[in-house]
Amino acid sequence: MSSVAGSFKLMKSLNRTLVLNSIRINGAIPRSEIAKETKLTAATVTNIVNELISEELVLETKPGISSGGRKPILLTINSKSRYVFGIDVGVNKIRFAIADLEAKIVVKETEKIFHPLNNEDFLELLTSKLQIMFKNFGEKKSKIVGIGIAMHGIVDNKNGVALLAPTLKLKNIPIKTVLEKEFGIPVRIENDAKTLALGEEWYGHGQSVKDLVCLNIGEGIGAGIILNHKLFHGNDNSAGEIGHTIIDINGPKCSCGNYGCFQSLASGHALKESALREISLGRTTLLREKCHDKLENIDGLLIYQCALKGDSLSVELLQKTGRYIGIGIVNIIHFLNPPLIIIGGGVSRAKEFILPSIYEVIDAKSITPNNTQVVVSKLGEDGSLIGAFTLVLSELFNSINSSLS
Amino acid sequence: MSSVAGSFKLMKSLNRTLVLNSIRINGAIPRSEIAKETKLTAATVTNIVNELISEELVLETKPGISSGGRKPILLTINSKSRYVFGIDVGVNKIRFAIADLEAKIVVKETEKIFHPLNNEDFLELLTSKLQIMFKNFGEKKSKIVGIGIAMHGIVDNKNGVALLAPTLKLKNIPIKTVLEKEFGIPVRIENDAKTLALGEEWYGHGQSVKDLVCLNIGEGIGAGIILNHKLFHGNDNSAGEIGHTIIDINGPKCSCGNYGCFQSLASGHALKESALREISLGRTTLLREKCHDKLENIDGLLIYQCALKGDSLSVELLQKTGRYIGIGIVNIIHFLNPPLIIIGGGVSRAKEFILPSIYEVIDAKSITPNNTQVVVSKLGEDGSLIGAFTLVLSELFNSINSSLS
DNA sequence: GATACTTAATTAAATAAATTAATTAAGTTC
């Protein structure tokens, strides 16, 4: 059975979580309101709030407005009482940042990755940069309670191992073990699409739903699936490998060897391939000029920029991509029927071109009277980074099972 | 937030559930073992077991074997202390059954459906048959604690309304309201693919996993998705409409209007269509003889029977269907990566022909080192019916939030 | 502007149900 044993500890932990998140989500709220919202008694709320205040997680701020009786005392999260580290490992660079309890970035730096590198190089790169940033954070460094890492590829989040990172050409990097030994605070690692989804759930468009699918469409296509407020990992940590679901049995060959994968038709990579094909057929386009006749320089960003300038091929290509993305989304709707699907990653920059095509396909092809909302990522560029903070913050705020203080 | 408030009631309820299910799953177990398994203290187990015994849910049976001390007293579920009603609404018939707490059928009857019928006819059919069976159950009828109903189409399980039942050509049937008023016990309704999945989770192949996808492949294809031991409904109760996910953009037209839907290629209906096409092209086959030249009589069952007799076209058709099912399963693996996928419904009868093709496609096309198990339904014919019992039994055994006694 | 009412928050007493520790029950082993 899945059920957990009831105990005083669990009871306390559940209620503490309720109170803490009531304060976090409402911004500034008096004890009486918390009691109403959580359905806890006023006495319980008082007790728990006292604890949270003594832990410095919560602050009494100004008094509120009386509604005919004693003034309420507004409570807020003490957002500078603790900090979290977030790391976003990309293809060519790694972004390091420190954020407060509201996931607001207070320090942010970037390191380039020089290929090729092995596991030791990679871990050394992380460790040394972290050491410097820890040091520079001065006496506040003791307030850093955890390190969250967003990483492409397949990640074993339980053991904190990057199982397969294709673009870095690395395997089985024991990140958690190494960094926890070095820094003595909890380290959490997660696949980047999953991290993005988590970021959107906590600080982006997903705050009012309990289930969502977040697409990360860049060179490839990955998805983060959140079910009942929790990331879904699947049996082998490879849930969300939606880029390799087949939508056209007789379609083009994908890098994985199969034919007609979603990402062989709808990704940034597919976009570039389509552009090159059209150009090789002699089609006139602004792209040719803008890439200075170096066709390998063409990428999604350039196509978007040319589309903005009215280049008809670029516009067409983006629209076609939008239609393919629409097919993939229709499949998600028919399979999981989530209340919300979020489109993130590089292509979401070109939303004015792709979104109409996406909506068109969804309207035409979804068979059920579906109310799934489809939107573009709210967090944008910083999505994975904010998600990385959230890996730690979500444990801090949902104290159950947490090893954080 | 999703979290629930902690309370004494919750604590008690959680532990009661743990103990009850420990007994249910283990068959015969002493208190000491329950304590070990659930990590509850012996004292708590004693208290809860006493309660369960006084409610007649649990029985002390024979003493167990001593391992060097006092003999343990074995506890079992008192399976005849309560009964549940299960109803499986098919296209042409409705199956009614009563089962004990082990989901063992003790009474089973079938009623034919005469088309066309309206909502009132349908409800009257259910009500009158239930009344008779209640009466015939004698004094034991007061032990029936709930009615579970498996129904094709889209079902609003919360409100107990069959929103859309295409084969009956009915809409918005308020089954729960009507039957609860008539019989005064809880009524639960669920889509048949979801019900099948629930049955497999509790009494079939899904007992050791917490997530699974169960395909119901008949004339169409539906899926029941179980995540963290719970049925997943999606936003509009249409999660699992996997038959209409697109796997071949340029494929044949589906009944829904789209092209290349999974079920336009892999269902019983698709199988028949393929057979007719081949026959119209003049292909010799045993099918022609066996249907007595009435081609409309050809169906999945006949094709299977001919395949058994060595008819090469029938074998080929089943293998092709298996390959298409394989594609759909690969998509499920790449999207959700569940530990288990169960194949149920009519075509699973022909497992010796389709299963090898399915495995072949999965091996060839799944990109991740996946450990998803793919098996054929354990419950077979009675799957949906057993699932219908489970709608009620699962609430009884997981007392949290239950309105059952 | 004194009295009555409201609302917020805390404190004190009562209660639920788990945990811990001690006891009883019923063996086995040498």
Added chain:
DNA sequence: GAACTTAATTAATTTATTTAATTAAGTATC
């Protein structure tokens, strides 16, 4: 048959909630 084991129960303690009463700090009204 004395010493040890294991199972199950009972009694005492503890945790944390709930209920009820109290204190705090207002507003409204005549």
